[in-house]
Amino acid sequence: MAARFQAPRGTFDILPADAAARARVEETARELFDRAGYARIETPAFEETELFARGVGEATDIVRKEMFTFEDMGGRSVTLRPEGTAPIARAYLEHGMHRLAQPVRLWYMGPFFRHERPQAGRFRQFNQIGAEAIGSESPLVDAEQIMLLDELLRTLGVPELRLRLGSLGSPRTRADYRSELTAYLREREGELPRDVRERIDENPLRAFDAKDDATRSVMAEAPTMLDRLAGEDAEHFATVRRLLDQAGIDYELDGRLVRGLDYYTRTVFEFECERLGAQSGVGGGGRYDLLLEELGGSPTPASGWAAGVERILLALDAEAEESPRDVFVAAADEQRERALSLVAELRRAGLRAELDLAGRGIKGQMKQADRVGAARAVILDAEGPAKLRDMHSGEQREIEVARVVEELTGR
Ligand code: HAM
Numbered sequence: 001m002a003a004r005f006q007a008p009r010g011t012f013d014i015l016p017a018d019a020a021a022r023a024r025v026e027e028t029a030r031e032l033f034d035r036a037g038y039a040r041i042e043t044p045a046f047e048e049t050e051l052f053a054r055g056v057g058e059a060t061d062i063v064r065k066e067m068f069t070f071e072d073m074g075g076r077s078v079t080l081r082p083e084g085t086a087p088i089a090r091a092y093l094e095h096g097m098h099r100l101a102q103p104v105r106l107w108y109m110g111p112f113f114r115h116e117r118p119q120a121g122r123f124r125q126f127n128q129i130g131a132e133a134i135g136s137e138s139p140l141v142d143a144e145q146i147m148l149l150d151e152l153l154r155t156l157g158v159p160e161l162r163l164r165l166g167s168l169g170s171p172r173t174r175a176d177y178r179s180e181l182t183a184y185l186r187e188r189e190g191e192l193p194r195d196v197r198e199r200i201d202e203n204p205l206r207a208f209d210a211k212d213d214a215t216r217s218v219m220a221e222a223p224t225m226l227d228r229l230a231g232e233d234a235e236h237f238a239t240v241r242r243l244l245d246q247a248g249i250d251y252e253l254d255g256r257l258v259r260g261l262d263y264y265t266r267t268v269f270e271f272e273c274e275r276l277g278a279q280s281g282v283g284g285g286g287r288y289d290l291l292l293e294e295l296g297g298s299p300t301p302a303s304g305w306a307a308g309v310e311r312i313l314l315a316l317d318a319e320a321e322e323s324p325r326d327v328f329v330a331a332a333d334e335q336r337e338r339a340l341s342l343v344a345e346l347r348r349a350g351l352r353a354e355l356d357l358a359g360r361g362i363k364g365q366m367k368q369a370d371r372v373g374a375a376r377a378v379i380l381d382a383e384g385p386a387k388l389r390d391m392h393s394g395e396q397r398e399i400e401v402a403r404v405v406e407e408l409t410g411r
């Protein structure tokens with residue numbers, strides 16, 4: 001026998017049994033964004049590699065080692081999108097969205113690709129739901145976005161949530177802090193592994209993200225940007241905090257929260273779910289006031305977040321479920337054609353109707369009706385009237401076939 005294929009490492013199939021839980025996540029997001037005035041945007045699954053190198057940052061793990069990059073037939077380097085913010089900033093600039101009322105509020109949902117080591121909750125192709133507001137530096141935007149993500153996760157019932165909140169200041173104020181941190185890391189260089197040492201000059205803040213114990217203990221004593229926030233950055237952050245307090249949203253201040261992307265300025269945040277273990281981040285984001293300029297636009301402040309759909313589903317421990325049927329039409333062999341037209345009619349009337357397609361006997365069909373969670377069954381076991389059965393009570397009575405739709409729709 002020929003060898004069979006499997007889905008590539010770190011990827012997965014979304015099977016029909018998973019569809020209902022997924023659809024609920026998508027629907028909840030769609031409704032939430034609609035109410036909040038966010039419009040849907042979709043960008044391509046791949047972009048010029050340079051967009052991510054410049055947007056996400058050369059010193060990040062994502063750009064250094066996690067991108068699916070290849071040359072197209074024309075010799076151009078393209079990359080499967082590892083995240084959505086740089087592409088959306090690109091689209092904002094490309095389509096002159098600065099001419100629209102600001103901030104432009106956009107949301108998206110779709111697949112993203114990172115060549116990470118696969119483990120529970122970490123995939124090479126995964127789905128994100130995200131939101132970006134481009135064109136405002138108001139702390140109201142930061143707070144509103146955190147409230148939106150909080151509402152999304154709570155409406156879906158994600159348990160054991162923790163919100164970590166920090167601020168990275170802006171590069172102008174960060175310069176002093178950066179030198180201070182660089183000096184600190186140089187002082188303790190001997191304790192740091194090579195990859196951390198190599199990134200000290202490029203971006204010393206990356207060291208806060210390191211997972212090894214040696215770096216962690218060095219970073220536990222490092223000064224944080226939060227300790228050094230001053231002037232307008234400090235005011236901005238104080239306002240974000242006050243707005244969250246007023247909204248009744250709990251958070252933990254965390255000066256070590258740097259996140260895995262280099263475009264952040266000022267507010268950063270991350271929602272974690274304890275239940276997820278090592279990959280506990282369900283969603284996160286922050287402000288990126290300089291990204292649009294970095295990509296060739298005029299100075300345009302912006303802020304956003306993204307949540308992982310698979311992490312949300314894992315946190316919910318979603319049980320596979322099928323959407324229950326309103327009615328199952330069971331039929332004796334010579335009645336099957338009538339059954340098909342009745343099912344078609346019921347579906348036109350808006351009901352979820354199903355019939356047997358596997359040649360089961362009436363008894364087997366009733367079992368199937370039970371299995372698919374049908375509330376009622378219509379039984380066509382002979383010419384003439386049908387039987388209408390309430391699947392919960394077991395009550396059964398005769399009904400003219402012509403009256404079935406009216407009876408079941410109440411119309
Ligand atoms: P991120 O934190 O890299 O941010 O990703 C957001 C979420 O995507 C994570 O919290 C996690 O739930 C999910 N995620 C990331 N990588 C994986 C993976 N390998 N497998 C499964 N899920 C994953 C961003 O991507 C930013 N673009 C967010 C943002 C928007 N910041 C500003 N605007």
